[in-house]
Amino acid sequence: xxxxxxxxxxxxxxxxxxxxxxxxxxxxxxxxxxxxxxxxxxxxxxxxxxxxxxxxxxxxxxxxxxxxxxxxxxxxxxxxxxxxxxxxxxxxxxxxxxxxxxxxxxxxxxxxxxxxxxxxxxxxxxxxxxxxxxxxxxxxxxxxxxxxxxx
Numbered sequence: 001x002x003x004x005x006x007x008x009x010x011x012x013x014x015x016x017x018x019x020x021x022x023x024x025x026x027x028x029x030x031x032x033x034x035x036x037x038x039x040x041x042x043x044x045x046x047x048x049x050x051x052x053x054x055x056x057x058x059x060x061x062x063x064x065x066x067x068x069x070x071x072x073x074x075x076x077x078x079x080x081x082x083x084x085x086x087x088x089x090x091x092x093x094x095x096x097x098x099x100x101x102x103x104x105x106x107x108x109x110x111x112x113x114x115x116x117x118x119x120x121x122x123x124x125x126x127x128x129x130x131x132x133x134x135x136x137x138x139x140x141x142x143x144x145x146x147x148x149x150x151x
Contacts, residue, residue, distance in 0.1 A: 051096040052089055055105035055113070063101040067130050069150060071100065074114055076107045076122040085123065085141050092143045100150070125149075 053059055055072055063070045073089075075082035089102065096102065105113055107122035117126045117134065124138045127150050140146050 051098070051100060052093055052102045053104070055103040055110070059101070059103055063103075064128065064132075067099075069100045069130060070128040071102045071146065071150065072113075072117065072126040072128075073102055073104050074107045074110070074119050074122050074124045074126065075104060079107075079122055081139070081141060082123050088142045089146075095143055095147070097147065100147070102146070 060070060060072075073085070075086060086104070089096075107114060107119075114120075117136070119126055119136055121138065124136055125140060125146060127135045127137060129135075137149050140149060
């Protein structure tokens with residue numbers, strides 16, 4: 001009898017779960033009728049921006065093939081100002097223009113890449129224009145400063 005009750009509860013629970021998860025969103029109004037509340041099946045999730053990603057040769061090539069302006073941000077794990085800049089970029093990520101891609105490159109792990117782009121220290125932004133010319137800019141702390149310097 002005990003096994004039967006557990007089996008029956010399992011089936012009822014499974015049925016209830018499937019039934020509830022397939023129902024349409026429920027709208028209700030407040031008693032005064034001034035606001036509508038909609039219940040959705042899943043919470044809103046903010047997706048990571050494809051305009052601020054880790055450096056890779058493929059990401060650089062893809063951005064250049066799409067004729068986007070590319071900025072390689074050389075940072076270090078031990079650099080406080082680099083962390084400040086990274087935090088500001090992540091906080092204001094929606095302000096990155098659609099024609100700009102910022103690629104993060106760790107200075108400590110990418111010395112060959114830093115030498116290739118003639119970057120002398122971390123907290124440097126290597127900016128590649130659409131015409132393939134390059135400019136190194138150091139010590140910008142906010143996304144707004146970065147965007148202003150590439151305009």
